[in-house]
Amino acid sequence: xxxxxxxxxxxxxxxxxxxxxxxxxxxxxxxxxxxxxxxxxxxxxxxxxxxxxxxxxxxxxxxxxxxxxxxxxxxxxxxxxxxxxxxxxxxxxxxxxxxxxxxxxxxxxxxxxxxxxxxxxxxxxxxxxxxxxxxxxxxxxxxxxxxxxxxxxxxxxxxxxxxxxxxxxxxxxxxxxxxxxxxxxxxxxxxxxxxxxxxxxxxxxxxxxxxxxxxxxxxxxxxxxxxxxxxxxxxxxxxxxxxxxxxxxxxxxxxxxxxxxxxxxxxxxxxxxxxxxxxxxxxxxxxxxxxxxxxxxxxxxxxxxxxxxxxxxxxxxxxxxxxxxxxxxxxxxxxxxxxxxxxxxxxxxxxxxxxxxxxxxxxxxxxxxxxxxxxxxxxxxxxxxxxxxxxxxxxxxxxxxxxxxxxxxxxxxxxxxxxxxxxxxxxxxxxxxxxxxxxxxxxxxxxxxxxxxxxxxxxxxxxxxxxxxxxxxxxxxxxxxxxxxxxxxxxxxxxxxxxxxxxxxxxxxxxxxxxxxxxxxxxxxxxxxxxxxxxxxxxxxxxxxxxxxxxxxxxxxxxxxxxxxxxxxxxxxxxxxxxxxxxxxxxxxxxxxxxxxxxxxxxxxxxxxxxxxxxxxxxxxxxxxxxxxxxxxxxxxxxxxxxxxxxxxxxxxxxxxxxxxxxxxxxxxxxxxxxxxxxxxxx
Numbered sequence: 001x002x003x004x005x006x007x008x009x010x011x012x013x014x015x016x017x018x019x020x021x022x023x024x025x026x027x028x029x030x031x032x033x034x035x036x037x038x039x040x041x042x043x044x045x046x047x048x049x050x051x052x053x054x055x056x057x058x059x060x061x062x063x064x065x066x067x068x069x070x071x072x073x074x075x076x077x078x079x080x081x082x083x084x085x086x087x088x089x090x091x092x093x094x095x096x097x098x099x100x101x102x103x104x105x106x107x108x109x110x111x112x113x114x115x116x117x118x119x120x121x122x123x124x125x126x127x128x129x130x131x132x133x134x135x136x137x138x139x140x141x142x143x144x145x146x147x148x149x150x151x152x153x154x155x156x157x158x159x160x161x162x163x164x165x166x167x168x169x170x171x172x173x174x175x176x177x178x179x180x181x182x183x184x185x186x187x188x189x190x191x192x193x194x195x196x197x198x199x200x201x202x203x204x205x206x207x208x209x210x211x212x213x214x215x216x217x218x219x220x221x222x223x224x225x226x227x228x229x230x231x232x233x234x235x236x237x238x239x240x241x242x243x244x245x246x247x248x249x250x251x252x253x254x255x256x257x258x259x260x261x262x263x264x265x266x267x268x269x270x271x272x273x274x275x276x277x278x279x280x281x282x283x284x285x286x287x288x289x290x291x292x293x294x295x296x297x298x299x300x301x302x303x304x305x306x307x308x309x310x311x312x313x314x315x316x317x318x319x320x321x322x323x324x325x326x327x328x329x330x331x332x333x334x335x336x337x338x339x340x341x342x343x344x345x346x347x348x349x350x351x352x353x354x355x356x357x358x359x360x361x362x363x364x365x366x367x368x369x370x371x372x373x374x375x376x377x378x379x380x381x382x383x384x385x386x387x388x389x390x391x392x393x394x395x396x397x398x399x400x401x402x403x404x405x406x407x408x409x410x411x412x413x414x415x416x417x418x419x420x421x422x423x424x425x426x427x428x429x430x431x432x433x434x435x436x437x438x439x440x441x442x443x444x445x446x447x448x449x450x451x452x453x454x455x456x457x458x459x460x461x462x463x464x465x466x467x468x469x470x471x472x473x474x475x476x477x478x479x480x481x482x483x484x485x486x487x488x489x490x491x492x493x494x495x496x497x498x499x500x501x502x503x504x505x506x507x508x509x510x511x512x513x514x515x516x517x518x519x520x521x522x523x524x525x526x527x528x529x530x531x532x533x534x535x536x537x538x539x540x541x542x543x544x545x546x547x548x549x550x551x552x553x554x555x556x557x558x559x560x561x562x563x564x565x566x567x568x569x570x571x572x573x574x575x576x577x578x579x580x581x582x583x584x585x586x587x588x589x590x591x592x593x594x595x596x597x598x599x600x601x602x603x604x605x606x607x608x609x610x611x612x613x614x615x616x617x618x619x620x621x622x623x624x625x626x627x628x629x630x631x632x633x634x635x636x637x638x639x640x641x642x643x644x645x646x647x648x649x650x651x652x653x654x655x656x657x658x659x660x661x662x663x664x665x666x667x668x669x670x671x672x673x674x675x676x677x678x679x680x681x682x683x
Contacts, residue, residue, distance in 0.1 A: 031185035032088045034064045034118035037135035038072050040080035061134040061178030064115045065218055072177030073192055074100045074107040099221035103160040106217045120211050121186035124148045130188055132169040134178025144170040154288040157498040158193040161291045164207035165189040171206040180208040190214050229291050230317050233259015235339035236283040248281040249273050254339055264313040274303035340447045343486030348445050349419040351479050353438040356384035362437040362479035365420055371409040372508055373478030378407050380528035386411050399524040401517035404463045421488035425505050430483035433470040435492050437479025458595040465501040465594050466490050472500040499598045530561035541573050555582040564593055568603050580611035598628050605637050612682040617641035632662045639669050644679040
């Protein structure tokens with residue numbers, strides 16, 4: 001079933017987007033010799049290449065960067081107990097992990113085999129033909145071609161450090177770590193991430209780590225075993241609308257008095273135009289520009305604007321040793337390493353790293369002896385370990401009949417000097433938010449990049465959520481979502497693709513009240529048991545040939561668990577096995593639970609799309625367009641469902657919006673509307 005599914009997705013998506021206007025040259029056959037299939041052994045999973053059904057075992061790809069040294073994506077090998085690689089000639093040999101950098105999602109493997117490194121291409125141009133080579137769905141190395149869609153992408157939202165080459169060359173699960181090559185077989189980038197609308201399948205928006213960042217990170221890992229990113233000692237934020245109308249550039253919001261930027265004369269209010277000769281338009285652009293500068297470089301030129309004058313400053317970097325701590329650390333006091341407003345920085349003292357069912361999560365303090373975290377962090381456990389500056393403490397689960405993704409933890413002897421935020425903030429009182437949580441890569445609790453409010457909770461939804469652009473990543477679940485003035489607005493849950501979700505602080509108040517409900521103990525226990533049972537059912541479905549009984553277990557148990565994140569994951573697994581009716585049911589439950597969740601509605605639309613139910617897509621595509629009127633990914637759904645779902649006015653409305661949001665993609669959409677291929681059959 002997965003084999004047919006992958007082919008159907010390829011033809012369906014390709015026919016819609018009309019991405020290729022001409023055939024790109026095929027990469028020379030020799031380029032395949034520089035790419036390998038990566039076969040990690042994850043706990044509880046079969047190893048790829050050993051008879052597992054294609055697409056079921058965790059697999060990835062790798063590219064030979066130095067003789068005997070293979071670069072791959074860190075997320076491919078992070079959980080691995082053992083790693084093998086399959087060469088282009090079919091031989092399988094062992095590999096060992098040399099080093100990794102979680103911030104950029106890059107890892108290096110070593111093999112005892114004379115593998116020659118791939119040639120490096122010059123910087124690519126837009127619309128330049130490129131081809132992706134990778135182990136898609138574990139089927140072995142394959143090659144797909146497209147063009148360079150964008151360069152220097154720093155805001156995709158996958159990694160802390162990003163410098164992506166965007167391409168429409170098809171990529172799917174298993175492609176991560178593979179090679180993006182030019183027409184001569186030279187490396188343009190390492191395949192890293194795909195926008196998949198929750199379906200884990202290619203939709204023509206794929207990302208490769210630029211060779212500039214890849215080589216910068218690889219050199220540091222080979223030389224020092226770690227990557228130290230330079231710190232300018234400033235805090236940047238997006239400029240206001242009136243400024244952006246004149247020039248796109250981040251504005252300096254704060255400067256450390258003893259930092260490099262402050263020493264170079266940069267002040268609050270200055271606009272940063274270039275860093276090291278690289279044009280920057282957003283705070284993430286500036287972060288990437290600094291990340292590309294190696295430790296050995298002592299100075300970097302910064303072009304900035306003050307008033308009507310463009311000025312040049314020289315940042316001289318003093319090299320500091322990175323932290324060697326093995327654990328994520330809690331914040332002991334209001335330290336000086338936080339380049340954010342003081343009222344936000346001090347709230348780091350209210351967030352603690354915790355370990356339970358999920359080995360790394362966060363929890364937010366709401367009383368002298370109470371923390372709140374996500375149910376999916378605790379699972380069915382009745383205890384958790386809270387990591388404090390004074391050492392680990394045991395926390396006890398407090399029953400409550402609240403049925404959403406929040407639980408209470410009682411813990412004694414939390415720091416007396418800690419901050420306890422108020423719980424009286426009204427939902428929707430801010431337009432901009434930040435998340436405070438555990439950063440696994442940095443091994444600390446920190447403040448993440450800010451983001452705007454996307455949508456408020458749907459008033460009719462029992463478990464509505466705040467939808468924000470504030471960055472979240474693994475480890476922050478249970479952390480604090482805070483406003484610009486440092487008020488607690490909600491508890492971070494997760495998300496992706498630049499769209500993240502938090503449970504409003506009003507639900508925390510409800511969680512506290514429902515401690516006294518007569519069903520508190522029973523509901524807390526049953527929801528925890530169902531959560532773990534759903535996880536086990538999904539793992540079973542992912543590690544064996546899909547059988548009707550297994551799929552029925554996933555559908556029934558995960559529906560009973562009613563955990564929003566699990567509903568999305570379960571629907572994705574069901575869709576991958578071709579169980580479209582069940583996938584649509586589960587994703588529909590996720591939408592009903594959190595109606596304003598863009599990611600949930602996209603997941604439902606993908607399930608409907610794969611099932612060929614385009615008329616059923618139109619209602620959800622229209623709602624999605626209301627929620628995300630400037631999102632090309634959302635607008636493409638309205639165009640596709642409008643054409644194939646017999647609502648041409650919806651397609652035209654989506655096209656007009658896409659014309660404003662992304663004129664380049666609108667050209668392909670116009671061709672699709674005017675010359676649409678036959679509607680794919682219902683499945």
